Structures are given as structure tokens and as C-alpha cells.
Amino acid sequence: MRVAIVRRAPRASYSMDVYADGLVKGLKTVRPDWELVQIVPEQHQQGNSLFNGLNKYYQRYWNYPQYVKKHDVDIFHVIDHSDGHIAYWLKDTGKPVVVTCHDLVNFVQPENARSQARIANVSMAVWKWAVKGLCKADHIISVSNHTAKDIKQILDIKPERITIVPNAVEARFHQLSPTDIAAFRQQHQISPETICLLSVASNQPRKNVITVLKALKALKAKGITVHLLRTGPNLSEEFKTFILNHNLSDCITDFGRPDNTTLTKIYNAADILVSPSLYEGFGMTLLEAMACGTPVITSNVTSLPEVAGDAGILVNPTDVEGIVEAVCRLTNNPEYRKILIDKGFDRVKLFTWEKTAEQVAKIYSAYFN
Numbered sequence: 017m018r019v020a021i022v023r024r025a026p027r028a029s030y031s032m033d034v035y036a037d038g039l040v041k042g043l044k045t046v047r048p049d050w051e052l053v054q055i056v057p058e059q060h061q062q063g064n065s066l067f068n069g070l071n072k073y074y075q076r077y078w079n080y081p082q083y084v085k086k087h088d089v090d091i092f093h094v095i096d097h098s099d100g101h102i103a104y105w106l107k108d109t110g111k112p113v114v115v116t117c118h119d120l121v122n123f124v125q126p127e128n129a130r131s132q133a134r135i136a137n138v139s140m141a142v143w144k145w146a147v148k149g150l151c152k153a154d155h156i157i158s159v160s161n162h163t164a165k166d167i168k169q170i171l172d173i174k175p176e177r178i179t180i181v182p183n184a185v186e187a188r189f190h191q192l193s194p195t196d197i198a199a200f201r202q203q204h205q206i207s208p209e210t211i212c213l214l215s216v217a218s219n220q221p222r223k224n225v226i227t228v229l230k231a232l233k234a235l236k237a238k239g240i241t242v243h244l245l246r247t248g249p250n251l252s253e254e255f256k257t258f259i260l261n262h263n264l265s266d267c268i269t270d271f272g273r274p275d276n277t278t279l280t281k282i283y284n285a286a287d288i289l290v291s292p293s294l295y296e297g298f299g300m301t302l303l304e305a306m307a308c309g310t311p312v313i314t315s316n317v318t319s320l321p322e323v324a325g326d327a328g329i330l331v332n333p334t335d336v337e338g339i340v341e342a343v344c345r346l347t348n349n350p351e352y353r354k355i356l357i358d359k360g361f362d363r364v365k366l367f368t369w370e371k372t373a374e375q376v377a378k379i380y381s382a383y384f385n
Contacts, residue, residue, distance in 0.1 A: 018051045019043070019380060020089040024096050025057045030273075031300065032096045035116070038184055039095065042373025050377075055084050077142070081105040091380050100149030107152055112383040114376075115150050116157040116181075119297025120166040123147075127221050147171075155379055157181050159298045160319035179379055182323075184369040185303035188276055192284040192308070200281045204269055206243055211235070211347055214286035214310065215246040222295040224315075224333055225255055231290065231339040233262045238340070240347075244268045245286055247279065283308035288346055291315070292333040299323040303367055306360030311353060313342045327359035 021040055024032045040052055057080045081102045084092070090111065094102050097117040106113045122143055150156055150171055156178045158164035164178050198208065206212060213232065217223035228244070235242045244267060251259070251270070259265055271282060283289070289305035291314045299320045302312050312328035314320045321330055329346070331338040346353050 017047070017091070017380065017384070018053060018089045020084070020087050020092045021052055021054045022084055022092060022094040022099065022102060023054060023056045024099065025059060029096065029098075031118070034186065034300070035118070035183060036095045038186060038369040039373060039376065042184070042369035042371075043377060045370050046374045047377050053087060053089055055087060057083070073142070077101060077146070085109060091383060093376075093380075094153075097147050097150060098143065099146065100153070101146035103149040103152040112154045112380075113152070114155045114157060114379060115153040116159065117147075117150060117163055117167055117297075118159050119163055119295070120147065120170050121222055121295050121297065123170050124166065125222055125295055153177075154383070155179065157376065157379065159183050160322050162319035162322065163297045179375070181372055181375045181379075182367060183298050183300055183303075184367040184372045185300070185307050185364050186369070189280055189283065189304045189307040192281065196281070197284050200285045204285075206269075206285070207241070209241055211240060211242045211343065212285060212287045213242065213244045213343070214282065214289045214305070215244060216248065216289070216291070216301045216304075217246070217293070218248050219252045219255070222293055224292045224294050225251075226258065227292045227334060227336060227339070228290050229255060229258050229262075229264065230336045231343070232264060232267065234336055234340045235343060236264070236267065240344075242267060242343075245271065245282055247271045247274055247282060249273070280308065283310055286310050288313060288343060290339060290343075291320075292331065292339060293318070293320065294333050296320055296323075302328060303364050307364045309357050309360070311346050311356045312360065313339060313346075325359075325363055327356065327363040329356070 021036060023036045040054065043050065043052055084102055085105050092106050092111055092113045094115040097115060100115050103113050103115060126140060151173060156167060156173060158167055158178050158180050159182055161180055164180050167173050167178055168175060215225060215228045217225050232242060232244050274282060283305055289310050289312045291301055293315050295318050297319055302314055302323050305312050306327060312324060313331060314324050314328050315333035316330040317333060324330060329342045331342060
């Protein structure tokens with residue numbers, strides 16, 4: 017079988033790169049005789065000028081679909097719902113079209129899109145048009161039960177056209193030796209006694225970074241020696257102001273967007289991942305932390321309970337005191353902490369790219385039986 021994997025532009029979305037890379041690697045393992053054609057849009061000049069903005073729209077919504085359409089393959093798989101518009105163009109090829117939907121957060125919480133777009137109304141309208149291309153796809157892969165529920169309710173797509181296939185965790189996320197962890201913490205001047213929290217998140221409102229900062233403030237007010245490691249884009253002015261007003265600068269280390277090796281070290285160096293998102297289509301960071309032996313505190317909403325299972329502590333995402341209590345329990349109860357870590361190691365075994373790829377391959381094959 018000749019399969020087209022229709023990708024986003026490199027680095028356009030880190031999570032989409034992870035998904036595409038993991039799926040391709042898994043498919044090569046479980047179906048080594050298949051030919052995988054990875055289609056990637058051309059890179060174009062970046063900038064904030066009106067011309068560059070219009071050219072970006074032209075390339076993504078007209079030129080790239082035409083380029084994809086020219087490929088001679090048996091089946092097309094669009095790996096990101098934000099490129100769902102490509103399904104409009106592929107219907108007249110007569111070839112099956114599969115699209116993976118990771119979340120529909122902009123329908124549910126439109127403030128997340130508005131927080132990042134220069135012309136919010138235009139961006140939102142185009143995004144909705146693109147995502148509604150899922151209605152033209154032959155089959156939709158949903159990464160979680162929660163996202164599948166959104167697809168059915170928001171896009172009015174029948175359940176038989178949707179298959180739930182969860183994401184997976186990369187093998188590069190693993191537990192390091194105590195010596196390596198101690199060396200990394202020492203390098204960043206973090207003492208062994210310090211409780212290290214970790215936040216892996218963007219500035220989008222749904223990531224709820226402000227609650228992490230409030231929990232950090234509350235822990236510090238209790239006299240607990242605590243430090244926050246964070247990765248992601250530069251903090252917004254709102255978060256910077258909060259940090260300055262509450263004298264938190266000296267207990268935060270910001271790694272920005274680290275490379276893969278450093279990110280694994282950061283997960284290992286942390287004592288606890290705190291991920292109180294208000295909405296997630298899946299929540300890959302939970303599995304990444306568990307694979308590194310780092311306990312997880314996360315939200316009891318959307319898809320996060322599906323991913324965490326019984327291997328994480330679930331809290332109301334806006335309950336600062338609940339997060340503080342969970343941190344203290346993990347810190348003061350080594351036996352409970354070990355139980356959670358062991359459950360995390362067992363949990364991640366359920367989420368491999370080979371298992372994901374096997375399920376996806378069966379979806380492809382169903383069109384040729």
C-alpha cells in the first residue's frame with residue numbers, strides 16, 4: 017500500500033511533528049512492506065507584513081492542497097485537523113481520506129485562538145472552515161474519547177466514521193540515573209532538598225499557567241522550599257507581572273523551548289509535573305513525565321482523566337489549595353509517591369507508537385478489503 021502522510025510545515029506545531037514522526041516510525045515497524053510518502057509544504061518567507069500574511073494563506077489554503085492532490089497514492093492521511101480543508105480538494109481523487117482530529121478547543125474555548133491571532137475574527141473563521149473539512153473525510157481518527165464526543169456534537173459526524181486511537185509517548189522519554197539527575201539540578205543551582213515543580217505549557221488560557229503560579233506562591237508562603245521549572249514560549253506580560261508582584265522570580269527557571277535531550281533531563285529533574293489544563297484533546301505531557309518517573313498532578317476535566325488513569329492525581333484545575341495539598345502529599349509520603357511512579361511506568365506501556373500505528377493501519381486496510 018502507498019500511503020500519503022500529509023504533514024504540517026516543519027516546526028509549525030511541535031505536537032504535530034511529534035505525532036507525525038511517531039506515526040511514521042510506528043507504521044514502518046508494523047507494516048514494513050508499505051510505502052509511506054511524507055508530504056510537507058514548502059517553506060516560505062516569514063514576517064509580519066501584509067504581503068507575507070496573505071502569501072501564507074495562499075500557500076496553506078490553495079497551493080498546498082493542490083500539491084497534495086497531485087500525489088499518486090492509495091490513501092491520504094491528513095495528520096492535523098487544522099489542515100482539514102485539504103479533504104475538500106481530495107474528494108474528487110476517488111481515494112480514501114483519513115484525518116486525525118486532536119482537539120476542537122477553538123470551538124469550545126475561542127479565547128485560546130484570539131489570544132494568539134493578529135486578526136482574530138478572520139483567523140477564527142478560516143480555522144472553522146478548515147476544520148469543517150473533516151465532514152468530507154472518509155474517516156476520522158480521534159485521539160481521545162473526549163475529542164470524539166466533541167467531533168460528534170460540534171461537527172455532527174456519525175460515530176461510525178470515527179475511531180479513537182490514542183497518541184503515544186516517544187522512547188526518548190525515560191528515567192535517568194540519580195547521578196545524572198543530581199548533576200543537572202546542580203548545574204541549575206537547585207538543591208536536593210528543593211521541591212521541583214514542572215510546567216510544560218504555552219500561554220494559551222486553556223493551559224491555565226496562572227494556577228501553577230498561584231500554587232507556587234502558596235507553597236512559598238507556607239515556608240516550603242520550592243522551585244518551578246517551565247518550558248514553552250516566553251511568558252505573557254500578565255504572567256510576568258504576577259511573578260514580579262509576588263517575588264517569584266528567584267524560584268523559577270525558564271528553559272524556553274529546549275532540545276529533546278534537555279527536555280528529557282528537565283522531566284527527570286522535576287519532582288512533580290503540574291498540569292492543570294482547562295482543556296486538552298489528549299495530554300501527551302502526562303505520559304512524557306510518567307515515562308521519566310515523575311509523578312503527575314493534572315485536571316479532572318476533558319481528556320486528562322483518560323490519559324492519567326489511576327497513575328496521576330486528579331484535581332479541579334482552578335483549585336489552588338487542592339494542588340498545594342497534592343504537592344505536599346507527594347512530598348511527605350514517599351510510599352505513596354513510589355506507588356504513583358510505578359503506576360506511571362505501567363501506564364505508559366499502554367501508549368506506544370507501534371500500538372497506535374497498528375490501529376491506524378487497520379483503518380487504512382478496511383478500504384481495500
